[in-house]
Amino acid sequence: MKGNVIVGQSGGPTAVINSSLAGVYKTAKDRGFNKVYGMRHGIQGFLDESYIDLSKYIKNNLDIELLKRTPSAFLGSCRFKLPEIHEDREIYEKIFGILNKLEIDSFIYIGGNDSMDTIKKLSDYAVLTGQSQKFVGVPKTIDNDLALTDHTPGFGSAAKYIGTAVKEVIRDGLGLSYKKDIVTIIEIMGRNAGWLTGAAALAKGEDCEGPDLIYLPELPFEVEKFMEKIRALLKKKHSVVVAVSEGIKLPDGRYVCELSAGKGDYVDAFGHKQLSGTADYLAHLVAAEVGCKTRGVEFSTLQRSASHIASRVDINEAFMVGGAAVKAADEGDSGKMVVIDRVSDDPYQCATGIYDVHKIANDEKLVPRNWISKDGTYVTEDFLDYVKPLIQGDYPPVMVDGIPRHLVLK
């Protein structure tokens, strides 16, 4: 008889991280596992023995559908890095003590690079101590910066939201700009990788010119050249829209937002510099130098939690990789991460693959230089060909009293 499965969620929210959770749950049940536990707030909560029996919360297929449409980690997330095994064996003994008590066969962890590090260390410890649990990771990040997988669940929905919202902002500006100039600077997430900022180009189509300029963090941002571009655009049109990554840096390595007085020294609870204010800073700069109306717009947390306009491809793939992780663990894989392989571009087809987490370098996958235009102010058609299949199809929210319904822990 099969034992139990435990699943956890880690890192930043996405619109589809719960679709992966639903995939884990459904596949575990279908494959005859006994109980499916959920860690509260990932491995950090697990260490406090905070976990639930998921069947008490997912009672039927409607709950599964609601879960797939619920943004942010249903189980709660954490940012917690396990120590090296030789540094602190006690913490591992504690984890495995709980795993054995709960009769866990398969440990599934949904998250980004840090989560794959957790999978690696736990599977190593199991091998070192001759224990039989299997550990498999499920990739997740809106940033799309994980290597080895064609793309990551969460990116497609964030890209779809960004493309849609950029298009709506462009229309907003066009409506207002009669005989006066308006420059709108939109700030998009992505500290080092420009995948999300590049997705602003999705607004472009038969009915929209798209943003006028797109600045990714992969290339240095030159303020003077930027101002020249703005001035040139304002000679041709009244409403100019620019998408910039929160992480764009000057050639000397400073973040652009650090130029904004009183913001550069602001550090968040994780010790990261707070990268807000890039759009505001550039908007004020353009207003001061050009003298026209400007607006800074930050998409902020909306871009990662906007389940209400999630991509069907993304939700389905997130579900699929969750299920594939359970299957892999059930078939004996451990210390592995499920990846998405693009089998075909046209028609778009993807399949899951599996990868040894020991081989994952902690490199961030950046937008290749040849997918950025020569002058560094746009993305190329190749970039769009890569992203477009990932935003296709809708997964409309279940609306109750005019507002999307979510599945939540109470």
Add this chain to the structure above:
Amino acid sequence: MKGNVIVGQSGGPTAVINSSLAGVYKTAKDRGFNKVYGMRHGIQGFLDESYIDLSKYIKNNLDIELLKRTPSAFLGSCRFKLPEIHEDREIYEKIFGILNKLEIDSFIYIGGNDSMDTIKKLSDYAVLTGQSQKFVGVPKTIDNDLALTDHTPGFGSAAKYIGTAVKEVIRDGLGLSYKKDIVTIIEIMGRNAGWLTGAAALAKGEDCEGPDLIYLPELPFEVEKFMEKIRALLKKKHSVVVAVSEGIKLPDGRYVCELSAGKGDYVDAFGHKQLSGTADYLAHLVAAEVGCKTRGVEFSTLQRSASHIASRVDINEAFMVGGAAVKAADEGDSGKMVVIDRVSDDPYQCATGIYDVHKIANDEKLVPRNWISKDGTYVTEDFLDYVKPLIQGDYPPVMVDGIPRHLVLK
């Protein structure tokens, strides 16, 4: 034989101002008017003789459906106030010269208070000079601050977006807040009227606690009391979410955002103080005084242009008031504004009415004191009972290649 209709759009964008335009067009055609002209950028563009024949752009019923789903003014908007008639008769002679040349019977203007002023002056001038054109206004504003009408088209869709996005932000915060506190301050439009900020309470339901505090601009904002509330909430929960109006003011009358260094002196192209930075300021304040992680989120232009999650009730009512304006003008009304009367609360039923624009005071309709909680930090059930019918039903975008399709002028 009937003559022609001309229609214009004025003021800030909404998600449904084009649904009113579609209603004008459809009803004008159905009632046998000959041509339907559209002013480019309202009366300002009209003075430059910038107008189009709408039938060249709206070719079939699919175009009408796309138009209803397109945010921001299809025809372009303006902010332009006509002088008093005795101040400058020349401008009126010019306008009526063009109207007569185009054989206009009915002049329909979709906009806010300033637009109703335009209707008043033009209808007065027609009476003064014995001309036969009819002038009727169609209300529009996300702010819902127009008197005499139960509510304004545009408000329902903005409220639906705000309720949905606030709920997603709340889930985002809950997922992240294990053993650490996060305070999120969401800044919502509405300089003097708190209708939109109050709509944050729509997030509340069986699956969501809703925001913890809501501060409308109708009441003075006391920083010290706010900090006390935050401290008390953080003793009970880890993730606190606060919705504030961009226009909240201190008891001494200064805007809260003026406390933010370098922002208070920033004035936009219309001479309005730029009210951004309230959320950022309060987030920094809480971080400094409480020492926890904080985030400032501005919904910005997204709340007024988010057609992708428009309210069906709102889109249909916007269409209806556009049609009612044409009908009124056709039947001989002039110097009037179409209003929405709430016929019944349960079941919700509305009908159009008509109101003399001369009787419209320029008062902004504020949220009544008894629809705000005693301590001024939330809205009441009465407020929610009023708003909820306006956000019901969806009007899903027509998706092309994963992104909503709009109807645009080329």
